[in-house]
Amino acid sequence: MADVFYYSQASGSANGSSEADAYTDLQTALNALSAGDHLYCKRHSSREGVKTTNLTLTTNSNTNSGNIIIEGYSTTPGDGGMYQTASPVYFTGEGIELRYFDVDSDDDGSTAIAVRGDGSVAYRCKAVNSYSFGNAFEIIDSIAIECFAKGRVTSAGDQVFSCNRGTMINCVVIIDSAAGSAGAAVESNAGFRFDQIVNCLIINEDGAESHVGIRASGSNSQAQTYVNNTIYNFDVGVEFVEGPNTNRVSTPSAIYGNIMYSVGTGIKCSQNSQTNTFSLNAFSNAFGSITTA
Numbered sequence: 001m002a003d004v005f006y007y008s009q010a011s012g013s014a015n016g017s018s019e020a021d022a023y024t025d026l027q028t029a030l031n032a033l034s035a036g037d038h039l040y041c042k043r044h045s046s047r048e049g050v051k052t053t054n055l056t057l058t059t060n061s062n063t064n065s066g067n068i069i070i071e072g073y074s075t076t077p078g079d080g081g082m083y084q085t086a087s088p089v090y091f092t093g094e095g096i097e098l099r100y101f102d103v104d105s106d107d108d109g110s111t112a113i114a115v116r117g118d119g120s121v122a123y124r125c126k127a128v129n130s131y132s133f134g135n136a137f138e139i140i141d142s143i144a145i146e147c148f149a150k151g152r153v154t155s156a157g158d159q160v161f162s163c164n165r166g167t168m169i170n171c172v173v174i175i176d177s178a179a180g181s182a183g184a185a186v187e188s189n190a191g192f193r194f195d196q197i198v199n200c201l202i203i204n205e206d207g208a209e210s211h212v213g214i215r216a217s218g219s220n221s222q223a224q225t226y227v228n229n230t231i232y233n234f235d236v237g238v239e240f241v242e243g244p245n246t247n248r249v250s251t252p253s254a255i256y257g258n259i260m261y262s263v264g265t266g267i268k269c270s271q272n273s274q275t276n277t278f279s280l281n282a283f284s285n286a287f288g289s290i291t292t293a
Contacts, residue, residue, distance in 0.1 A: 001034075001035075001036030001037060001038075001066065002034075002036075002037050002038070003037075003038050003040065003077075004016040004017075004023070004029060004032065004033065004037050004038065004039045004040070005017070005018055005019050005021070005022035005023065005029075005039070005040050005042070005077075006022050006023045006024075006025075006026050006029040006039060006040070006041045006042065007019055007022040007023075007024070007041075007042040007044075008024050008025075008026075008044050008048055009024075009044060010022035010023075010024055016029055016032065016039075019040075019042065019077075022042070026041065026048075026049075026055060026085075026087075027055060027056070029041075030055060030056065030057045030070070033057065033059070033068050033070075034068075035059075035066065035067075035068060035095070036066040036067070036068070037068055037069070038068075038069040038071065039068075039069065039070045039071065040071055040072075040073055040077040041070065041071065041072050041073070041083040041101075042072075042073055042074075042083070043072060043073065043074050043081055043082065043083045043084055044084070046084075047084040047085060047086055047104065048084065048085050048086070048087075049085035049086040049087030050086060050087055051086045051087065051088070051105045051106045051107075051108040052108060053087050054087060054088045054089070054090045054110055055085070055087045055088070055089050055090065056090050056091070056092075057070070057090075057091045057092070057093065057096060058091075058092045058093055059093040059096070066095070067095040067096065067097050067119070067121075068093075068095065068096050068097070069097045069099065070091075070096070070097070070098050070099070070101070071097075071098075071099040071100055072084075072099065072100035072101050072102070073100065080100060080124070081100065082100045082101065082102040082124075082126065083100060083101055083102065084102045084103075084104075085101070085102070085103055086103070086104055086105060086106065087103070087105070088103060088105045088108060088110040088111060088112050088113070088114070089101060089103055089112070089113045089114065089115075090110070090111075090114045091114065091115050091116065091117070091120065092114075092116045092117055093116075093117045093120065094117045094118045094119050094120065095117070095118075095119045095120065096115065096117060096120040096121075097120065097121045097123065098113070098115055098120075098121070098122045098123070098125055099122075099123045099124060099125070100123075100124055100125070101113065101122075101125045101126070102125070102126040103125070103126065103127050103128070104128040104129075105127075105128070105129050105131075106129070106130055106131075107129070107130045107131045107132070108129065108131060108135075109131055109133075109135065110135065111127075111129070111135040111136065111137065111138045111162075112127035112128060112129045112135065112136050112137065112149075112151075113125055113127040113136070113137050113138070113147075113149075114137075114138040114139075114140075115138070115139050115140075115142045115144070116138070116139070116140040116141065116142060117140070117141055117142060118141045118142075119142075120139075120141070120142040120143075121142065121143050121144075121145065122137075122139065122142065122143070122144045122145070122147050123144075123145045123146065123147070124145070124146045124147065125137075125144070125147045125148070126147070126148040126149075127147070127148070127149045127150075127151075128149075128150045128151065129150075129151045129152075130151070130152055130176070130178070131151065131152065132152055132153075132154045132158075132180065133152075133153065133154055133155070133158045133183075134151045134152065134153045134158040134159045134160050134183060135151065136149040136150060136151035136160045136161060137149035137160065137161045137162070137173075138161070138162040138164070139162070139163055139164065139166040139167075139168070140164045140165060140166060141164075141165050141166065141193075142166050142167075143166060143167040143168075143169070144161075144163075144166070144167070144168050144169070144171055145169045145170060145171075146169070146170045146171065147168075147171045147172075148171070148172045148173075149161045149171070149172070149173045149174070150173075150174040150175075150176055151174075151175070151176060151179075152175070152176045152178055152179040152180070153175055153179050153180060153182065153183025153184065153185075153211070154179065154180030154181075154182065154183060155180065155182050155183060156182045156183065156210070157183070158180075158182070158183035158184070159183060159184045159185070159186065159187035159215070160173050160174070160175055160183075160184075160185050160186070161173045161185065161186045161187070162186075162187045162189070163186060163187065163188050163189065163195050163197065164187075164189035164195075165189065165193035165194075165195065166195055166196075167195070167196040167197075167198070168186070168195075168196070168197045168198065168200055169196075169198050169199060169200075170198075170199045170200065171200045171201075172200070172201045172202075172203075173185045173186055173200065173201070173202045173203070174202075174203045174204075174205060175203070175204045175205060175206050175211055176205060176206065177205040177206050178206070179205075179206040179211070181209045181210055182209065182210040182211065183210075183211060183212075184211065184212040184213070184214070184215035184239075185202045185203070185204065185211070185212070185213050185214070185234075186200075186202060186213065186214045186215070187215050187217060188214055188215065188216045188217070188224060188226075189217055189218050190216040190217060190218040190224050190240070190242075190253075194223040194224055194225065194251070194253075195216075195224050195225070196224075196225045196226075196227075197214060197225070197226045197227070197229060198225070198226075198227045198228060198229070199227070199228045199229065200229045200230075201229070201230050201232075202214065202229060202230065202231045202232070202234075203232050203233065204232065204233040204234050205233075207233070209235060210235050211234050211235055211236075212234060212235065212236045212237075212238075212239045213229075213231035213232075213234045213236065213237045213238060213260070213263070214226055214229070214231065214237070214238045214239070215236075215239050215241060216238070216239065216240045216241060216253075217241045217242075218241070218242065223251035223252055223253050223254070223279075224240075224253040224254075224255075225253070225254050225256075226238060226253075226254070226255045226256070226258060227254070227255075227256045227257050227258070228256075228257040228258065229258045229259070230258070230259045230261075231258060231259070231260045231261075231263065232260075232261050232262055232263075233261075233262045233263070234260075234262075234263045234264070235263065235264045235265070236263065236264060236265045236266075236268050237258070237260035237263040237265065237266045237267060238255055238258070238260075238266070238267045238268070239265075239267075239268045239269075239270060240253075240268070240269045240270065240280060241270050241272055242270070242271065242272055242273060242274040243269055243271045243274040243275050243280075244274065244278065244279045244280065251279070252279040252280070252281050253279060253280050253281065254281050254282075254283075255267055255280075255281070255282040255283075255285060256281075256282075256283055256284055256285070257284050257285065258285045258286070259285075259286045259288075260285065260286070260287050260288075260290065261287075261288040261289055261290070262288070262289045262290070263287075263289075263290050263291075264290070264291045264292065265290075265291065265292045266285065266287045266290055266292065267282050267285070
């Protein structure tokens with residue numbers, strides 16, 4: 001377990017032992033990490049990285065040594081400043097924590113920030129991508145807390161934020177005003193494990209068109225929990241693409257305490273091939289400027 005440093009402008013020995021001797025190549029610093037290490041990434045005066053070069057970390061850190069932490073800062077380690085890069089972040093493994101990272105991957109096809117693995121966390125991170133099919137933020141078996149994602153979507157299968165067997169708390173997700181006529185702000189993969197989306201602000205800047213706030217996809221749906229979210233300016237606020245599978249109705253989904261304003265349809269169960277509606281429970285939601293609740 002060690003504190004490790006990255007700063008592109010460091011002029012020391014580049015072994016990561018201090019800010020003066022920090023690694024000057026971020027991927028080299030990531031490759032050197034072990035379970036329990038804490039990598040501090042100092043922000044440069046301009047955004048670093050290349051949008052076509054992913055930053056990768058593949059490891060399982062679920063040992064007694066603790067999580068691997070990758071954290072941005074501005075002046076002093078722990079000051080909450082964000083490290084800025086154009087390189088997409090692709091972290092796969094258990095027990096990885098990404099903190100204070102600001103990724104703008106422009107129109108690159110790779111997801112700007114992807115965190116995948118049990119016990120992994122993205123905290124106060126920002127992901128922006130002008131790619132036409134979304135791909136701003138993705139979590140799998142992970143949690144995103146107080147994160148921001150903004151991107152464009154074009155067709156029905158696109159999304160800005162992909163939540164797959166994950167948890168989102170206090171996040172902001174925005175469909176950019178330059179988006180096309182369809183797609184979702186949040187894709188909630190409703191299969192195998194459940195998703196939790198809590199206290200999030202979900203906004204469409206592009207007009208209602210055929211956009212969806214939260215789209216629950218998957219034909220073998222586990223329980224979904226969507227609580228205390230604000231969903232604004234969509235054709236559909238929350239859509240279940242399928243009804244619950246018959247072998248999943250014992251684990252009900254809860255859509256509770258959400259505010260849906262300026263949406264065509266508040267909550268919709270499309271029932272494409274699974275026609276059940278039993279175990280979808282919506283209660284104490286508020287609707288305003290809406291066509292169909």
